[in-house]
Amino acid sequence: MFWKNSICYISFFFLFMLSMLNFFLMIYFIMNNMVILLEWELISFSSMSIIMSILLDWMSLLFMMFVMLISSVVIYYSMSYMSSELNLNRFIILVLLFVFSMILLIISPNIISILLGWDGLGLISYCLVIYYQNVKSYNAGMLTALSNRIGDVFILMVICWMMNYGSWNYLFYLNFMKNDYEMMMISFMIIIAAMTKSAQIPFSSWLPAAMAAPTPVSALVHSSTLVTAGVYLLIRFNLLLIDMMFMKILMLLSGLTMFMAGISANYEFDLKKIIALSTLSQLGLMMSILSMGFSDLAFFHLLTHAMFKALLFMCAGVIIHMMVDIQDIRYMGVFGGFIPLTVLCMNISNMALCGIPFLAGFYSKDLILDIVSLSNLNFFIFFLYYISTGLTVYYSLRLVMYLMINDFNLLSSYNLFDEDFIMLKSMFILLFMSIISGSLLMWMIFSYPYMIYLPLNLKLLVIYLSILGIIMGFLISNMNIYSINKFIYTYKLSNFLCCMWFMPNLSTYGLNYYFLNMGQYLLKKMDLGWSEIYSGQGMLMIMKKYSIFYNLFQMNNYKIYLFSFVLWILIFFFMLLL
Known part of the structure; x- marks a missing residue:
């Protein structure tokens, strides 16, 4: 070993x-x-x-x-x-x-x-x-x-x-x-x-x-x-x-990516895919602030995000390992009593992702949103930034509700334990960094302090949206009390929202379908059709007919020999006459 x-x-x-x-x-x-x-x-x-x-x-x-x-x-x-x-x-x-x-x-x-x-x-x-x-x-x-x-x-x-x-x-x-x-x-x-x-x-x-x-x-x-x-x-x-026209298009696309990933994460039940969509949302945030010209802020968020996202995936790995490779969050629940250390790591990384004050994610996300509030942007981009921030809190609390508060939905004889010390030690290193890396990096990499003055309501807008996200996450996830969950998941729009705005269909099945269909048509009509008749199968049939015909001559049949002899004599006779 x-x-x-x-x-x-x-x-x-x-x-x-x-x-x-x-x-x-x-x-x-x-x-x-x-x-x-x-x-x-x-x-x-x-x-x-x-x-x-x-x-x-x-x-x-x-x-x-x-x-x-x-x-x-x-x-x-x-x-x-x-x-x-x-x-x-x-x-x-x-x-x-x-x-x-x-x-x-x-x-x-x-x-x-x-x-x-x-x-x-x-x-x-x-x-x-x-x-x-x-x-x-x-x-x-x-x-x-x-x-x-x-x-x-x-x-x-x-x-x-x-x-x-x-x-x-x-x-x-x-x-x-x-x-x-x-x-x-x-x-x-x-x-x-x-x-x-x-x-x-x-x-x-x-x-x-x-x-x-x-x-x-x-x-x-x-x-x-x-x-x-x-x-x-x-x-x-x-x-x-900085001054490129395409950067404005990039800002729109990355803002939509952030918004789309935030919505899709609220409709997803696969634990790893929820965290992957949260990564996609944060990447949209980095790219959009980068398209505004603030490369230092994008780099700052890139580093703080790396710590708590790696920790979040590790916690998900421990849970999947214990559940014997079940990733559906509907089977999970009440983990806080069984695996307290893993749940501690997961909650802190989730809070850092939401931008809870004084954890790693707060320093970069709050700064980015303050810069957005200060910048000369239209309402649509402003809406994308702030709603996506609210959605982050929304899907994070939904995850916490399913994993730690709702009832356990698997077999009651399941063995849940929190004593894999190799996994825990590796997670605690990242837990420490998820708490301190935001403030540490802010002191180190910015040569001057960012001090942004905004009106009180604009400054507190992030808090308002976070509280709204918490309320929505609680309402949607608590299936025992509220029927709103059933309403949302049976609504026809959910098919569009949960499938990343049909992007997998457009980028994979949508592109492949026509080419594969055309390939099947060509295979049927050409390879197994005309070209087969005029090449492989056609040649085989001709050779088969001729071989049957020649086989008659090769058999020791007196009648055929006599017929062929008479035929040659007649041909010879006609040649002499000519």
Whole structure:
């Protein structure tokens, strides 16, 4: 058993130490206002040189620290969660490759090495999503991989367009090539690529489907790695994107993503999909504030969100593990008395997600909403921001009601326990970070304090909506007393709302149906129809007829020999006459 877990221990220790090193380096870089750009020549041939570049500044070091910390905790957690897995080492190596691809993406100022990390994330995420090897996993894996391929193609097109400048180091061109036509095309393609990776409308359907992966992978992918790659890329390219017309479209699409995910989460019963839709909602929040030009706020929310979302997935993993792989929240209830430590972690991460004051999520979400209130935005965008915040509280309380307050709906002889200390220790590390990371980051990364003065009602609007969300969550979830729940779920609109506005149908079945139907038609009419008659089957019938005919001659039949002899004599005679 020790040898089986040895790679887990080594990986956990190595990544944890590296994250601490990055943390102290980041403090040093911030205090001295340092940026290091390393370049070395890999190959030089004739006039061509291939150069590897690494950019180290406070942002890349801080993000690497968060990625390494979460991945180390996830690997430690996997020792218990994946203990029945025969090929545990293979799983850990895949996770390490995934983390390495993300780090390559973070430290690259070069679009070629960004593509390597970007493509590595897409490929390894496919391997991890199909890890359990069933039909559902394969479908989810193909949807994930093909959605991400769109972004990969746009990054390849960016590489082609950047050949106009003679170098692929985008940092050199962000400032003085801003109004260039080529750079406008590049920024447009970067935005599309980031939208596919961060699952904005219309590419949203792959993110809940990717829940087919093991829960430790979900904790890593949906907190700090795959889905945040697009946001991070836009943060790096933010100088190009500030005055673009397409950023206004991005603001609308990301606001709608945030709203759509918030609504869909209230109609979902799969525990992991609820948390995945909450990730989608927060990604919409990051992308929308980024489209307004506040890249530092988007980065701040990206980091605080990573901590409590990874913790939320880990708590969900413990619950699913105990319920013997049942993910439907309707079977759950009264967990507070059975698994108090897991419930503690889950409640604190849920409160951080809702933006309850002085937890990690509060510092970033409150700041973002205050900036939105202060900005010159129309009412529709304002409505999307604030209603989505209310919906976050709504689905979080609904989850708490189903898991901890409503009656237990499974077999009464079920054994629920809270003594898996490997899982608990890994969750407590993230619990500590979910409480302190918001205030810690706010002191560290902002060189000046954001102090925003607003009218009292506008300042308290978040509180009003949160209280409204709590009331609605309570009313909808308490099925024993109120019949409103039955009314909502039987209403025809719920079919539209719970299916992410029919996005899976539009992006998968809707696209595939016509092509598959056409393929079936061609197979029937061409491969099994005309081409079969005029090639395979037709040739077979002709050969068969001729072979039967020749077979008559090959039989030792005196009549046939005599007939053929007379025939040849007649032919010979006619030839002589002619």
